[in-house]
Amino acid sequence: MTGRQGGRPGPIRRHSVKEDVEREVRSHLALRGEELERSGWTAADARVEAERLFGDRTAIEHECRKITESRDRAVRRWEMWQGVIQDVVYALRNLRRSPGFALTSLVTLAMGIGANAAIFSVTYSVLLRPLPYEAPDQLVDFLETGNRGGRMQVAWANYVDWEREARSFDGLAAYTVGRSTVIGADRPLRTSVASVSGDFWTVFRLAPVTGRFLTPDEHTPAGAPSIVVGHSLWQNELNGAPIEDITLEVSGRRAQVVGVAPPDFDFPGGAEVWAAAEPHGNTSRTSHNWRVVGRLNGSTTVDAAEQELDAMTKRIVQDEADADPDFLAAGVAATPLRETLVGASRTPLLLLFGAAGLVLLVACTNLASTLLARGTSRARELAIRSSLGAGRSRVVRQLLTESLVLALAGGAAGVGVAMMVTRVLRSVGPATLPRIDELAVDVRVLLFATVVAAVSTLLFGLYPALRLTRGDAEAALSGGRGNSLGHRGPVWRILVGTEVALALVLLVGSGLMVRSVQSLLDQETGFDGSDVATTELALSRLKYESGQDHARWYEGLLAELSATPGIRSAGLMSEIPGGGSLPNGRIELDGDLSKTGIAGYVVASPEAFDALDIPLIRGRFFGPQDGPDDAHVVLVSQGFAEATWPGEDPIGKQVTSGGMDDFWEQRIFATVVGVVGDVRMRHVATEPYPTIYWAYRQRPFRLQFGAEVVAEAEGGNAASLIGAVRTTVERLDADVPVDVVPHQAVIDRALASQRFMTMLLGAFSIIGLLLAAVGIYGVVAYSVARRRREMGIRVALGAQPSSVGAMVVRSSMRLVLGGIVVGLVGAVFGARVLESQLYEVEPGDPLTLFGVTAVLLGTALLASWLPARAGTRTDPMITMRAE
Amino acid sequence: MAGRPLDLLRGTLDVLILKTLSNGPLHGYGVSRSIRDRTRETLSIEEGALYPALRRLEKRGLVSAEWGTTDTGREAKFYALTPSGEAELADGVRDWHRYVEAMGAVLGHPSR
Numbered sequence: 001m002t003g004r005q006g007g008r009p010g011p012i013r014r015h016s017v018k019e020d021v022e023r024e025v026r027s028h029l030a031l032r033g034e035e036l037e038r039s040g041w042t043a044a045d046a047r048v049e050a051e052r053l054f055g056d057r058t059a060i061e062h063e064c065r066k067i068t069e070s071r072d073r074a075v076r077r078w079e080m081w082q083g084v085i086q087d088v089v090y091a092l093r094n095l096r097r098s099p100g101f102a103l104t105s106l107v108t109l110a111m112g113i114g115a116n117a118a119i120f121s122v123t124y125s126v127l128l129r130p131l132p133y134e135a136p137d138q139l140v141d142f143l144e145t146g147n148r149g150g151r152m153q154v155a156w157a158n159y160v161d162w163e164r165e166a167r168s169f170d171g172l173a174a175y176t177v178g179r180s181t182v183i184g185a186d187r188p189l190r191t192s193v194a195s196v197s198g199d200f201w202t203v204f205r206l207a208p209v210t211g212r213f214l215t216p217d218e219h220t221p222a223g224a225p226s227i228v229v230g231h232s233l234w235q236n237e238l239n240g241a242p243i244e245d246i247t248l249e250v251s252g253r254r255a256q257v258v259g260v261a262p263p264d265f266d267f268p269g270g271a272e273v274w275a276a277a278e279p280h281g282n283t284s285r286t287s288h289n290w291r292v293v294g295r296l297n298g299s300t301t302v303d304a305a306e307q308e309l310d311a312m313t314k315r316i317v318q319d320e321a322d323a324d325p326d327f328l329a330a331g332v333a334a335t336p337l338r339e340t341l342v343g344a345s346r347t348p349l350l351l352l353f354g355a356a357g358l359v360l361l362v363a364c365t366n367l368a369s370t371l372l373a374r375g376t377s378r379a380r381e382l383a384i385r386s387s388l389g390a391g392r393s394r395v396v397r398q399l400l401t402e403s404l405v406l407a408l409a410g411g412a413a414g415v416g417v418a419m420m421v422t423r424v425l426r427s428v429g430p431a432t433l434p435r436i437d438e439l440a441v442d443v444r445v446l447l448f449a450t451v452v453a454a455v456s457t458l459l460f461g462l463y464p465a466l467r468l469t470r471g472d473a474e475a476a477l478s479g480g481r482g483n484s485l486g487h488r489g490p491v492w493r494i495l496v497g498t499e500v501a502l503a504l505v506l507l508v509g510s511g512l513m514v515r516s517v518q519s520l521l522d523q524e525t526g527f528d529g530s531d532v533a534t535t536e537l538a539l540s541r542l543k544y545e546s547g548q549d550h551a552r553w554y555e556g557l558l559a560e561l562s563a564t565p566g567i568r569s570a571g572l573m574s575e576i577p578g579g580g581s582l583p584n585g586r587i588e589l590d591g592d593l594s595k596t597g598i599a600g601y602v603v604a605s606p607e608a609f610d611a612l613d614i615p616l617i618r619g620r621f622f623g624p625q626d627g628p629d630d631a632h633v634v635l636v637s638q639g640f641a642e643a644t645w646p647g648e649d650p651i652g653k654q655v656t657s658g659g660m661d662d663f664w665e666q667r668i669f670a671t672v673v674g675v676v677g678d679v680r681m682r683h684v685a686t687e688p689y690p691t692i693y694w695a696y697r698q699r700p701f702r703l704q705f706g707a708e709v710v711a712e713a714e715g716g717n718a719a720s721l722i723g724a725v726r727t728t729v730e731r732l733d734a735d736v737p738v739d740v741v742p743h744q745a746v747i748d749r750a751l752a753s754q755r756f757m758t759m760l761l762g763a764f765s766i767i768g769l770l771l772a773a774v775g776i777y778g779v780v781a782y783s784v785a786r787r788r789r790e791m792g793i794r795v796a797l798g799a800q801p802s803s804v805g806a807m808v809v810r811s812s813m814r815l816v817l818g819g820i821v822v823g824l825v826g827a828v829f830g831a832r833v834l835e836s837q838l839y840e841v842e843p844g845d846p847l848t849l850f851g852v853t854a855v856l857l858g859t860a861l862l863a864s865w866l867p868a869r870a871g872t873r874t875d876p877m878i879t880m881r882a883e
Numbered sequence: 884m885a886g887r888p889l890d891l892l893r894g895t896l897d898v899l900i901l902k903t904l905s906n907g908p909l910h911g912y913g914v915s916r917s918i919r920d921r922t923r924e925t926l927s928i929e930e931g932a933l934y935p936a937l938r939r940l941e942k943r944g945l946v947s948a949e950w951g952t953t954d955t956g957r958e959a960k961f962y963a964l965t966p967s968g969e970a971e972l973a974d975g976v977r978d979w980h981r982y983v984e985a986m987g988a989v990l991g992h993p994s995r
Contacts, residue, residue: 024960025934027910027911027912027958027960028934028959030957031910031953031955031957034955034957054931055930055931056931059931060930060934060935063934064935067935067942068941070942071942
């Protein structure tokens, strides 16, 4: 009895058909010759005559061969499918017989494959997917380099020279982007508005959905204000109305909409309005406010383009002997545009990809040990099959089919998991990752999942399959419950140990991230916004023409808010602490225009310091006496005071605002009246920057571009103020876009990428931990089942069931401890790759290592103890009779 | 009956072979000789057609083949009718008679 049914032809080899046909023809000729001889032909003549009568022997033989070979192929195909179907049916039947095993394996695989497919989708859409522009590799981003190293944006005058002279490009465009208020749609909007130079649209080689893009003559001061709007803005806020009917107030001008950008165009990221950049004869080579993107002509490389612009820039700045060299460009740095867009996401994504890989490894290890355990308990069945004549390859194939069926089912379930995870990522990710809004599980991801499934099949299917067929049949048969594959065998030790080690590495990684986020949150930021609601406001610059108009409106708003029940104090600040930005510039000191320094520039009302709990260290805050017509006063941060006037009393010192507001030309010195605590303005993880605070009623210029209004809640619940602040703003002016959030949301936004990373790593490490626990549980449970007789005897002979259980747990924990030691070593080295993502936590942080080891030990103990207890609880007599 | 040898009508070779094998397994040469003898040489089978036909029948599972020895001690491949071959033969014979009836109704029946 082979695996085949009787009557089917044995193995068929191609050349045997040829032989068969020739033999048959020879036999025919011989029989015909025989008959001819009987009727009187000589033997020789008979042979010739028989051949003649037969005709074209080669052609006939060839035709016969073709027929039989095609039959053989059909038979082989049929047999193969028969075998596959048989194997699959058998595998399904087997899996149904052990639903626990099937479910564990399926969940394990789904987690491993799902995590990988999800992270692959993210990696693909962020890092690998080509930019949605024609020939995207020709798009290059340019920045200038400074004389003290570092990079800065490009000076307009430099760009003009590049654009005129450079040979490397088919187009070179300058652009800048900022948030601005847009009025004229159904509701006032606060969105990103880009200013772009004439070549911008040529560089991207785009066609408008409707209308046209900006023409070069619109890029002159005389040009009529025209704008291009984004497709979704047009659809959602302008109801897709005919563009010639739409004018919008943007950046203080009423502009005609002349065109709509294509739906997927998102450059610079987030921009929804594109206005013509107006050079207004800017000849400064020291104010660096532009970014430059170029399209290389077909024959130029990124390096060559960089060299051309670099050389050109070095030549240009030689003529600028008067300028401060610190503010002149020293050279040019080129980066492929794609790199600029996604470069920062690369490390975190690759780390997550690595973590997902570890999860898959744990999953595969888990499956290998589960399959091995299962295979061992099936050793008898397989031994019988094999001794009845099933070939080794046949048994291996059977086992591999079982793995493959599992892997495919797991792959399908994994795709389901991936789709769920992807949906979550799409809702969480945008704050963190560029281009993630287009994230979807696509065909490539399915392909990837399938490959992962197939590879894992081989990984976990092949070993047990070979192990089981390595001539162990006899032992398995004769030994009965013998130990042919050994629950104490080294393979299991390695598998369980590996799982534990991998899980530990994952846990350490996520533990470090958690500690990192914790230490970010625990930073001494210099302010407390926990009870503060905040909103970024910007008024129409057509309705409110001067800075003073803006200041008066805010003054009225703050008065209304302060009188609102539930609001303890309300103030304004031109930047929100912890929120990401802080403009800075050169200033003059001590009434001496040649004495300069650099300081952050913030315009504020005194109540803002109160609301945000920024302490006054010396002197006084602004007061009612500091009106627009009074002598100008400032507050300085402690850091600024100590750095600028070490050992002196800063009160009474004099500073200017440099080029930061419209008092620049007048060089009006303001007097320092107070020193306030240092504040982490840009980011909770960024050291405080030396800063000067100006009284908003005296320096209202900045307010025209927006201000943050903060309100402190009386009961401490910032969210409770959202409605009140919003309605007050809308009542005072319905054309002001208003979005009120608790200040904590600003901080969360700044920490989004760390949180994202922490969340995913955390999820992966929990999956890893659970899988390892399942693996330990499975092995212990199996081992208990095998040793039930031995344990029964021990209990029958008087041993305490608990001490027998303890013995099982001890032997399992020895494996776990081994894994932990290896894992700790791996984690200490592996965590170094995380270093760039960590904040004030060392990769070898002892608290993390200790903590996760404890968690892992506890889990492993539980996973060992549960099955051990279950095993020793059964009546010894029952188990012994079962033998 | 003498006269010029007739060309075999298309599709009739298979049923002739099946009929010939219905008396017991035969090798290819035997099939060819048996048909020649029975039709008193009116029908002669091209060997170039016979062997491919046998293999096609084998491919369709209507006949099975096995190597054996002839009375004269020569080795030869013997073909035998399978159950589905027998069914096919019955169908073929019935179809043939309907064909002859139909042709006869038009051309007139031969006088015996």
